[in-house]
Amino acid sequence: MSRRGFLALGAGATAAVGLAACSSGGNSSSGAKIGPTSPLVAQAEQARRAGNANVQSVTLDAVLSEVDLGGVQVKTWTFGDSLPGREIRVKRGEVLHALLTNRLPQPTSIHWHGLALRNDMDGVPDVTQAAVAPEGNFTYEFAVPDAGTYWFHPHVGVQLDRGLYAPLIVEDPEAGANYDSELVIVLDDWLDGTGTDPDAVLDNLRKNGMVMGGATDSAMPEMGHGAMPGMTGVGKSNVLGGDAGDVSYPYMLANGRIASAPTSFEGRAGQRIRLRLINAGGDTAFRVGVPGVAMHVTHTDGFPVVAPGGVDSVLLGMGERIDAIITVPEQGVPVLAIPEGKEAPYAQVLLHSGASRAGTANDAAVAQLKMSGIATVADFTAAPGVTLPDKKPDVTHDLTLAGPGEKYDWTINGRPFDPQSGLPIQQGQRVRLRFVNDSDMFHPMHLHGHTFQVRGANGKGPRKDTVIVLPRETVEVDFDANNPGQWLTHCHNIYHGEAGMMTVVSYVE
């Protein structure tokens, strides 16, 4: 059955589920919303901020750039004319002061992905601030509460799918390092400036309505490999339970470079390296692995996990991060990032081992990694120190994820995004969100301002802020409502989010 036919059936089911979906407990007749300018937001910040906290100041200029991807020149938008943007590195408890200047032809903003920061600094236009107009500026200033691997990007339109992203690393001043060195790798799917751009891709998706059904659509028999950049409809993935994406990309990048001109890291045999992996892609999940080298995962989305033992590869949905420790082998070896389920090139960073220089991966190594064991969210458990105490939820909200509709609409509970309406919760509550995927594609669902605990088989999965919800599956996450404000929750597929798959977790009095 084609996806189109399947979708037609799905629409009826969605309506029924939409009616059945409800919220239980708590404050259905809600009090006044606690907005970003509420004194409660300032109070929460006060409690986070030590009087003598060190302040780190950075400037971030969002600019038009011409970037070299490694022999491929593209016009795009970046922070500071760099791809990725320059890493920001702070210590937990410090205050970050960032002056954003907008030199773009569109309004913009910055969202600090994964941080439990003050609501008025969260960077979501119409929810936490006004968008920053072209030639305007905005000062972000907030206490940084938790150590971990984070990143930042705009929260306007599909700007994220240009070059506007950078790592934000928060060090723990009290943690003893059990590694020798760090390697931060930002992954991205790239099409900007290759004859199209993300705005044109979204227009195209909306014009075509539903996504074309990949190989099942006779008009477009060979989607994916060799397809026009930005063309819709791509391959399928068992790991992702169905469609691997909606958009085909001609390039995959690791730290801003294509595989034929990679960046490299000077390692020594036996050295322990902490990989900090960040997926900044718009529509692509990555399988990341180092051929012949076990990865020991230590953190998911910044928070520690119980070590599951060495794994061959890890799955990273859009917006997700994984930290893993590897030991540099005698021979240099590439760190590979393969777009999961897409017929697109891989990306890599070369890990040299002293005089043994890593070469580009050969086809056999890539094929082997594709077949190797892959760790997903189900394989991780929060470390004891960050496990939420057992508690029955005070309020449960269902979020039924559906789409694409006729105009490429993606919805939550049957409705497109409305910044004014949301899911009410109250300070102090244990909140459960149930992401119910009623579509044929995976959705990496992200919650702003909190790090939830995914409910695993025994109730205790990893702490995360972005979790993949596979087609036709339900994922439950719990968090304690301790950061007042209006917080977006949305699909981190940028095209799904912009096409409506967003809503607001709304603190009310």
Ligand SMILES: [Cu+2]
């Ligand atoms: Cu989605």
